[in-house]
Amino acid sequence: MDFRRIEGLPPYVFTIIDGLKLEARRAGRDVIDLGFGNPDLPSPQIAVDKLAEAAQNARNHRYSSSRGIPNLRLAVANLYQRRFGVTLDPDAEVLSTIGAKEGFSHLMWVLLAPGDAAIVPTPSYPIHIWGPYFAGADTRQVPIGDGTDGAGYIDRVMEAWELGWPKPRVVVLSFPHNPTTSTVELADLQRLVDWARDRDVALVHDLAYADMCFDGWTPPSIMQCEGATEVAVELYSMTKSYSMAGWRVAFMVGRRDVIKALSQLKSYLDYGTFQPIQIAATVTLNEATEYPAELSTIYESRRDTLYDGLARIGWDILKPKGTMFAWARIPEPYRDMDSIEFATHLVNACDVAVSPGVGFGPGGEGFVRFALIENEQRIGQAVRGIKRGLTRLTTG
Numbered sequence: 001m002d003f004r005r006i007e008g009l010p011p012y013v014f015t016i017i018d019g020l021k022l023e024a025r026r027a028g029r030d031v032i033d034l035g036f037g038n039p040d041l042p043s044p045q046i047a048v049d050k051l052a053e054a055a056q057n058a059r060n061h062r063y064s065s066s067r068g069i070p071n072l073r074l075a076v077a078n079l080y081q082r083r084f085g086v087t088l089d090p091d092a093e094v095l096s097t098i099g100a101k102e103g104f105s106h107l108m109w110v111l112l113a114p115g116d117a118a119i120v121p122t123p124s125y126p127i128h129i130w131g132p133y134f135a136g137a138d139t140r141q142v143p144i145g146d147g148t149d150g151a152g153y154i155d156r157v158m159e160a161w162e163l164g165w166p167k168p169r170v171v172v173l174s175f176p177h178n179p180t181t182s183t184v185e186l187a188d189l190q191r192l193v194d195w196a197r198d199r200d201v202a203l204v205h206d207l208a209y210a211d212m213c214f215d216g217w218t219p220p221s222i223m224q225c226e227g228a229t230e231v232a233v234e235l236y237s238m239t240k241s242y243s244m245a246g247w248r249v250a251f252m253v254g255r256r257d258v259i260k261a262l263s264q265l266k267s268y269l270d271y272g273t274f275q276p277i278q279i280a281a282t283v284t285l286n287e288a289t290e291y292p293a294e295l296s297t298i299y300e301s302r303r304d305t306l307y308d309g310l311a312r313i314g315w316d317i318l319k320p321k322g323t324m325f326a327w328a329r330i331p332e333p334y335r336d337m338d339s340i341e342f343a344t345h346l347v348n349a350c351d352v353a354v355s356p357g358v359g360f361g362p363g364g365e366g367f368v369r370f371a372l373i374e375n376e377q378r379i380g381q382a383v384r385g386i387k388r389g390l391t392r393l394t395t396g
Contacts, residue, residue, distance in 0.1 A: 005134055014359050016340060020347045032382040035343075035353040037178070037324060037371040041243045041298065044291050047284040054276035064272040067263050068096025068251070072278045075285040076236070076251045082289070083210075084221045092256045093229065095263055098273050099248035100208055100237040103262070105131045106269065107233070107252065110261040111170050111202055112137035118170040119157050123357060123364030125178045128206065132170070140164055143363050147318045147327045150175055150184035154192050161201070171196065174206035176219055176322030179360045179369040183321050186220035193225040193232060202258065203232040211241040211292035213322040214300040223254060233258050240324060241292040242284060249273060249281045299324050302372040302379055309383030314393045326370040327357075333392035335366070343368055349389030352382045 017035055024031045054060050067073070073090040080086040088094055097103030104127055112118060114136035120128050122141035132139045142160050144153045157171055171192070175184040189205075196203050205222040213219050222232045233254035238244040252259060272278065284291075306326055307319050317328040330342050337345065339356035346352045346368070355371070357364030374382070387393070 014355055017343050017347060017353055017356065020344060021353045024347060024351065029351055031347060031351045031353055032374060032378055032385065033353045034370045034372070034374060034379075034382060035355045036373070038373060039240060039243045039245050039324070040373045040375075041295060043244045043247065044242060044284050044288040046288050047242070047244065047247075047280045050283045051276050051280040054279040057276075060275040060279065062275070064275040064278060066096075066266040066270050066272045068094070068272060069275065069278050069282070072096055072282045072285075073251075075282045076253065079236075079285055080221070080223065080253065084224050086221060086223045088223070088253055089256075093253055093259055095252045095259050095266075096272060096278065097235070097250045097252055097266075098270060099239065100206060100235045100250040101127050102248070103235055103250055103252050104128070104204070104206065105134060106265055107204065107258070107262050108132050108135040108137070108170075110265050111135075111204075111258070115166065116170075117164065117166055117168040118172060119160055119168045120172040121153060121174070121177070122362060123179055123360035123367070124172075125174065125206070125208075126360065128172050128174065129361055132172075140168055141361060141363065144177060144180055144182055146329065146367075147177075147180035147182050147320070150177070150182040151188040153182065154184070154188050157192070158195055161199070167199075168201065170202045170204060172204050172206070173222075174208065176209040176213065176320075178208065178323055179325055179355070179357070179364065179367075180327045181318065181320035181323045181325055183217070183219065186224055189220055189222050190225045193222065193228050196231040197227050201231065202255070203228075205232060205234045207234050208237050209240055209323045210236055212296050212299055212324055214296070214303060215321060217321045219322055229254055229256070231255060238281060238284070241295070242288065243295055244281075244284075247273075247277055247281070249277060299372050302374070302376060305376040305379045306370060306372065306383070309380060310386070313383065313387040313390070315386070315390070324372045326372065328354075328368050328370060330366055330368065331390070331393060334390070339365055339368055346386065346389065350382075350385040351389075352385050 118132040121144035237250035357367030
């Protein structure tokens with residue numbers, strides 16, 4: 001039997017490194033996993049307590065609403081007012097999704113059809129590339145750069161739209177960016193919003209790392225731009241901001257007709273997240289307002305440990321201003337290897353697992369991504385392993 005949509009998928013290259021890591025661990029080696037961006041820090045205790053309490057109420061075991069319960073949507077609107085100074089209508093401009101991946105994937109279904117096109121960054125979080133393909137559309141991959149040029153991506157998007165045919169209906173962006181950690185400022189987002197309003201282009205901004213920011217810098221929301229609600233929607237997730245990855249709680253906010261269309265589709269597909277989770281998420285958003293900043297401080301310390309440690313052994317990498325990652329060009333003495341070969345070498349010779357850059361699209365070749373999902377002591381141990389195993393660095 002031929003399987004639709006699956007046969008076109010390339011091999012998931014991250015499984016190669018996962019397999020090597022598991023094999024090494026079975027052999028008794030202590031491999032430090034800095035590959036998969038799976039948060040290791042606990043969810044807020046208030047979320048856990050409220051979940052347990054709400055789950056005891058049998059009324060919460062019934063079907064919920066795919067849009068999200070009203071109090072949860074109100075809590076999101078209040079968050080945007082508090083965090084960004086943005087006013088949202090919780091009934092028309094906020095929608096709950098079962099994680100950002102689900103929201104993004106199904107959004108592509110309502111925005112795109114066979115024959116349509118979307119502009120996405122490369123390298124990119126894989127679903128940003130493949131979501132439009134699953135909807136039957138074409139993907140125009142625009143280079144985002146090496147992590148230092150978010151504004152340049154916006155310039156390249158505008159150029160690619162003018163040159164391509166058919167004209168793309170959707171532009172995907174995500175700042176701070178996974179995997180490159182690229183950032184953008186509000187003025188550049190405003191340029192993109194103004195441009196999209198003139199061309200009837202839908203902007204989709206995945207703000208997964210809204211609260212994971214360092215050195216006093218604060219990521220902007222595209223909703224802060226004048227006219228944003230005419231052209232843009234934005235995904236905000238509790239996965240990273242509140243270390244609630246397994247809970248699958250995220251939200252889409254912004255342009256009313258897009259929110260309505262996705263809500264209509266989702267009414268056929270799901271009944272929303274388990275209601276006790278929605279109740280716990282509501283209380284968390286309202287009462288654990290300082291938790292994201294506390295997490296950000298921890299990740300900033302981990303970033304500094306990795307960045308400073310690699311610099312000491314002769315591997316200079318970009319110092320990220322946000323996200324829970326570090327994007328590292330393969331050091332000069334090892335550029336005879338591609339990213340899968342180099343990541344394999346890090347497991348075999350250094351007992352460190354990272355993500356090969358090519359797993360994020362062709363624009364990621366020549367890089368690897370570190371996830372800051374271990375404490376400072378373990379990251380320090382990883383640096384010592386890299387020093388031991390990358391002999392071309394240590395011997396000059």
